[in-house]
Amino acid sequence: MIKSDILFSLYLYIHISVSCVEVNMDTDEEGDNDWDRSLESDMLETGGSTDRVTSISQRVILHFDLDCFYAQVEMIRNPALRNKPLGIQQKYLIVTCNYVAREHGLNKLMSVTDAVEKCPQLVLVKGEDLTHYREMSYKVTELLMSYCPLVERLGFDENFMDVTEMVERRLKETCISDLSFNGHVYKHESMVVDEENARLAVGSVIAAEMRQAIFSTLGLTGCAGIANNKLLAKLVSGTFKPNQQTTLLPYSTAELMSSLTGLIKVPGIGYKTREKLKALGLVSVRDLQLYSLPDLVREFGEVTAKRIQNLACGIDDSPVTPAGPPQSLSDEDSFKKISTLEEVQKKTEELLTSLTERMHKDGRRPHTFRLTIRRYTVTNRWFSRESRQCPIPNHTGLKITCGSSEAVPQLLGLSMKLFHKMLDTREPFHLTLLNVCFSNLQAKSSSKSSIASFFTQKFPTTTQMTSQQQVSMYDFPYFRFTQADVLHKEDKTWNSMKPIKHTWISPTQELQTQPPLINSKSPRQPVLEHSQVTKMNTTESCMSNVPEKTLCSRLPPGVDPEVFKLLPEHIQMELISSFQSEDTAQLIYGPADTSSDVDPADHSTWAFNQPAPEPCESALNYNRNSASHNHELSKNLSSAQFTVELNSGLVKVTESHDIPPASQEHQSDVPANVDPYVFSQLPADVQRELLTEWRQQKPVLKIPSKHSHKTSSTRDKKSAAKGSQCNNILKYFKPN
């Protein structure tokens, strides 16, 4: 095979010249195609330089994206909205809408006018108050964290997870022949699990379990993407919507990237960057992949240039940075016009009142206050926010934390001072936005010396508690149960930990008998041996037509562009990646892939991935029968009354006051910091055990952990900073 020879010489070239890539050829199995596979799996991820550079070093990253999140929350709060077209309105915009509305042609970020024109029956719910969305959002994050602490939030409705370690653990106790992909595999109707893709397959199973957990405990559906980095996981997660999941195999990366219709679709490239790139003549993802890096550096600086070009190639070694409590709390409102000092005062006071309340509930003390305005200008009515900030005096800070009503007037005084720093009120002004923000939040120091407690938190004396997240986890009720329970049953080691799901999410047989989200299809779908699969994809995706000049300028000396051109895209991508100094990659592509659209006929994995509009029946039964009548869904979300008024053919739904929570007479034995619903869902024997423990007033188990992430050193600083506050994260996660 001529092509084989060409590739092999290239492969040798790389081994000789790229020192950071150390593929161990000796351990490769024999066979003609091994070189090919090595390139694929071993060269893409170069992030862990100390790791063995094998496929093992590849991360497994999940991205979760809840379907039309605000709309789902409102439909849970008021189930009557389920089968109506529903739009969530902020000011004049429909920020999101449910899928019934989407059938009428509605979409995100439409103006109310357009939306109502398209769908006169549209039900509108105001969504400017984010309280319920924020609460639900943190419940989702917390639930995911119960599986694995490496969860990063992106906005309210997205979460990344690094489940690499979880996958490794599971892989050890699983036979590859027993594995199958759960959900879709990008651009594949079926995929046989082999050594190369086993980790992603396990990741897809984990993702499905977590989606199921989110659904059965919170009633929310969403999509998931499974890939080797955050960028790709996020990009692939939306391939099948709603309520489905998709796995990206590494060699499909090029195809996924070239399916993007514009640079703005690349997460990390936003409006401004796109405009700058446009000025350089770069419009498509491919344009950016091919562009000269030095020129890009000239425009963006080295760091950004490399980053965005890598992104265009599907390369992203950014770590999953665990969620902590928010680092700032802010509240804002926008409006047509505010032009008098009185209006400013009034609006600021409103904002401060709610913000201060939130801050009080948080428990931490803010040390910095910021006021932001947006002025109306004809030319740039777009952006241009201006802000001034100042330290919060001690006496004010204390009043915020303790909930004193004097806090607001004091802050209002501060606000007006800041306001006058920005604006000469003798001149006329026109504001369209006000924002107040608390930042520099510090956990209130306990009776202990603050220095001492800082150190005990930050540097646990022994190997115990290497992860800052786990410190907070012990204060989180769910974790007390589940981890203690798991440890009792599983011999007190983290490594043998089964997914907490089995003791927490599905405590009853009932729940476990639900139609699983898991792939019901037979794992046996033997079509091709691995080598055949590889070969097939190698030959089918050959590229051509790359401008000669570009090629020559990008390739290292000694590599024949003609030869290089013959390589499949994904190989090229990886090769060029390795040619780059450090971790930068550039890519040479063939003509843009025109088949960017998802094939609607691809229902290969459809059966087990159907959208599930309602939480499973037995979960509902269970909730109805639960002692508290006070489960998550009703307690936190279904407690609003709605009044419907007809208004010029438009149904407006406005929220009235919340119904007080149901009584909790049956939970008298449960400590205040324990969620009765969660408790009620535990197996009876665990309940008894816990009750016994509480009666004896034993302290909650502290669980020594040898759990430590290899990435932790790279973000020690950040983790440490969050760690000092992490006792407070439970304020956000704690039910109720």
Place this chain on the structure above:
DNA sequence: CTGGGTGCAT
């Protein structure tokens, strides 16, 4: 006239 958040560059 989206709201609320994060992180980086300067």
Place this chain on the structure above:
DNA sequence: ATGCACC
């Protein structure tokens, strides 16, 4: 400290 960019 402030603005920019991003989701």
